[in-house]
Amino acid sequence: MSWLLQRVDDRLIHGQVVVAWGGRLHPARIWVVDERAASDPWEKDLLASAAPGAEVRVVTVATMAAAWRGEAEAPGGAFLLVRDLGVALTLVEAGAAIERLNLGGLHYAPGKTKVNEYIYLDEADRARARALLARGVALEVQDVPGARPEPLAALDPASAPA
Amino acid sequence: MSSGAKTGWGLVPRTPALLVTHSDLADALLRAAEKVYGAVEGVEVMSNEGLSREELEQAIGRRVADWHEGGLVLTDFWGGSCHLCGVAAARGHGDVVVVTGINLPLLLDYLHNRDEYGPLALADRLIRRGRDSIRLHHGQTA
Numbered sequence: 001m002s003w004l005l006q007r008v009d010d011r012l013i014h015g016q017v018v019v020a021w022g023g024r025l026h027p028a029r030i031w032v033v034d035e036r037a038a039s040d041p042w043e044k045d046l047l048a049s050a051a052p053g054a055e056v057r058v059v060t061v062a063t064m065a066a067a068w069r070g071e072a073e074a075p076g077g078a079f080l081l082v083r084d085l086g087v088a089l090t091l092v093e094a095g096a097a098i099e100r101l102n103l104g105g106l107h108y109a110p111g112k113t114k115v116n117e118y119i120y121l122d123e124a125d126r127a128r129a130r131a132l133l134a135r136g137v138a139l140e141v142q143d144v145p146g147a148r149p150e151p152l153a154a155l156d157p158a159s160a161p162a
Numbered sequence: 163m164s165s166g167a168k169t170g171w172g173l174v175p176r177t178p179a180l181l182v183t184h185s186d187l188a189d190a191l192l193r194a195a196e197k198v199y200g201a202v203e204g205v206e207v208m209s210n211e212g213l214s215r216e217e218l219e220q221a222i223g224r225r226v227a228d229w230h231e232g233g234l235v236l237t238d239f240w241g242g243s244c245h246l247c248g249v250a251a252a253r254g255h256g257d258v259v260v261v262t263g264i265n266l267p268l269l270l271d272y273l274h275n276r277d278e279y280g281p282l283a284l285a286d287r288l289i290r291r292g293r294d295s296i297r298l299h300h301g302q303t304a
Binding site: 015 | 214240241
């Protein structure tokens with residue numbers, strides 16, 4: 001089976017992922033691609049405990065890229081979680097074939113401007129969004145399954161390629 | 163005396179609590195508890211609204227930093243950001259423990275017993291009370 005959800009969310013595993021998306025799509029595995037968490041056994045254990053019913057794998061970009069093809073052939077569906085657009089772009093550049101990327105939560109930080117209630121971007125984010133779009137990755141803003149997905153470029157024209 | 167034991171009549175400091183939930187549930191729970199219990203002092207509430215994981219963890223961490231005898235972080239559900247950030251913030255703070263699945267009976271039991279138990283024993287008690295409060299009442303009573 002293939003990917004069920006590929007998502008950018010700075011909270012990584014949390015309620016929307018476990019309860020809303022997980023309750024709807026029932027992933028067998030959740031891949032969290034995050035260099036910092038992957039290097040911290042305590043953080044890995046915490047994330048692994050957060051999603052009962054799914055196997056949580058906390059890995060580096062390099063590990064995820066190497067496992068990409070195998071995941072597509074594994075039984076059961078999977079979620080991919082990254083904390084920002086930079087990790088997503090690095091993963092795509094490393095060979096991950098992502099067609100559609102869900103933007104589920106990028107919260108406010110200094111220098112970021114509001115796109116909607118749960119997406120805030122700065123110029124570096126927008127440059128990465130443009131690079132992903134140029135590589136053919138669809139960027140859809142949607143926090144929970146019951147919300148209507150909206151193209152990022154429609155909500156934030158500055159994120160669209162020139 | 164162990165912080166996990168029943169302490170008797172105020173022989174050790176009151177076990178503090180922080181309610182951390184989605185939206186304004188924590189505030190609403192505390193207001194509902196006050197309708198039943200009376201005015202409540204010393205319980206803080208927090209929402210995860212609009213906060214990144216790091217911001218929420220830091221906000222919880224600032225509140226539990228002074229709990230030298232431990233305390234309870236009461237959160238809404240397992241696997242949510244309130245739970246995970248609570249656990250991360252409690253790391254290294256001894257008997258600061260996180261309880262998930264808060265409901266009104268659990269909160270009321272906390273208020274009645276926060277001067278009687280240390281954090282670990284109180285957490286055990288609240289988990290039992292919260293579970294026991296969920297019952298099915300079907301049909302006529304005798």
